[in-house]
Amino acid sequence: MNNMRKNKFVVLLLISLLIMTLFVGCTSNNQSNVKEPKENSNEVSKSAVEYPLEIEDQFGNKLVFEKAPEKIVSLAPSHTEILFSLGLGDNLVGVTSFCDYPEEAKTKEQVGSFKEINIERIIELEPDMVFQYGPGDESINNNLKEAGIKVISYEPETIDEVINLIKTVGMITNKTEEAEKVTKEMIDKKNSIVEKTKDVEKVKVFYEIWHDPLTAAGPGSFMDELITLAGGDNIAKDADSPYPQFDVEKLIERDPEVYLAAADMEERSPESIKQRPGYESITAIKNDKIYSLEPNIVSRPGPRIVEALELVAKAIHPELFK
Template sequence: MRVNPKKISLCLSILLILSVLAGCSQNKNDIVKELEKQELSQNTENYPMEVEDDFGNKVTIEKAPEKIISLAPSHTEILFSLGLDAKIAGVTTYCDYPEEAKTKEIIGDYTAINLEKIIEIDPDLVLIYGPGDEESNNRLKEAGITILGFMPESIDQVIDTIKKIGEITEKTEEAKEITDKMIEKRDSIAEKVKDKDKVKVFYEIWHDPLMAAGPGSFMDELMTIAGGDNIAKDAEGQYPQFDIEQLIERNPEVYLTSKDSEEKTVESIKARPGYEDITAIKEGNIYILDPNIVSRPGPRIVEALELVAKAIHPELFK
């Protein structure tokens, strides 16, 4: 087990204080003050901290953030998983997991962010998905607000993002515990399917026009790890349009998608013109997955991997 030198230092300090107190008559207030001083010293030694986000944006974090705003559901899930719920000062309307996220102040959605409210809250840190809007970013920076953008596109990148946010917020141990479990689950699933024949899989991002999960997307990675052969792996771009003729020709054995509308059902997919000749359709291997799990690159990405693996190789998960 890895020993934390900070904790050793703090414990030795406490023992030293107690031994001194045993030989004199210091009162309880002296003990409390000394312990608080030691804890403050331990909590501030990592700051100021230089941080660079996924888009080359370099910032200096002066102290552990006390008020954090998340502008993406995946980032919100990361913050909650790290035990930072008390420090979350604002989220978007789409931040609905865990359930406690719905109790946080809403400062906007994907299409419109209330910059005035963010400035009024005066957070120590705003986490955005992707590079963000340049004009909005500049306005927040002018108000002295620190912004960091992350956009992981693989399990390894999600793990790196969790670790980086954990480091920024003094939750390195929690981040390590979370990511170790993620790695263990990913590797366990990969081990389970490694000797199975590859299964031809298609993942539908959108249906009109038909769009696929292409090379470089995290769903492409999930299908590959789960023992699938993505029939759109050679398409142009991460989320390309995909011709119906090509879909029929490549004939996937498993058809995956997520519940992006109430109208999308297994029956509605079966009823699409030309689909009746596809093996996945004929054999009933159509899976409509939970979008909140499979479309968010956060701690639950390994749960998404398991859902995909169960769809591709159900016989291994009985």
């Protein structure tokens, strides 16, 4: 396992500790490149999908769908949200214990958690497709494929990659019109927010992924993109990984004007952050610019990623949203 994957595992392990407070993070690191469908997206959305359909997923796996999958297992909360947004709730036969949005997702059979996937149960459910986050475990992938189950793998890290993924899933499932509607709404909302923030003076921002050790949202993370689009200047943008450990001394030296964290546990609440040794000299703390953000929105690269952008923008530039 290379260093980047080790960093990814450490961050995901830390995030898993937040289960008690419903912090279901999908943030991770991969040099992702979610491809646009080969056809023009607008043309695809207005015509019926022709099967058999060949798809190459983000990790180079080529699959041929003879027809739209009727039974789907989702192994990530963000992917589950994508499927529901396309009206595929009835097609979902299995989800993870983290899949809690929309409310109907909680009624689906749970076939996995952060630590373990019940591969035997997945095979018993006979899904046409398993939709997983990241490349997955090679042995599990092989077992599923040997059982005749198609496995597609994606790990979007930007708004555009999420949009492209939704369009791709729309093609696979013959829900292109629904995908066009969902993505148009996302694009319109993104453009509206960016229009408000594009000419504002940049504000120095720090986003805390974890507190012990202090871990930041660095370059390549989707939170880094959200901060930038929201008119912020991420003080960890020059780190050597998407989720780097960040020295408290460096934090104090770079002096963020806005401090962001997920509202997932008491140790990371604004009140607790204020009490940390040395933090009293940071401008964000002195000016009470510490904001706790809804964890399931800001941690999932799915249809609500534009809502995450809005939350970040309102925290950084509240004057623009009065």
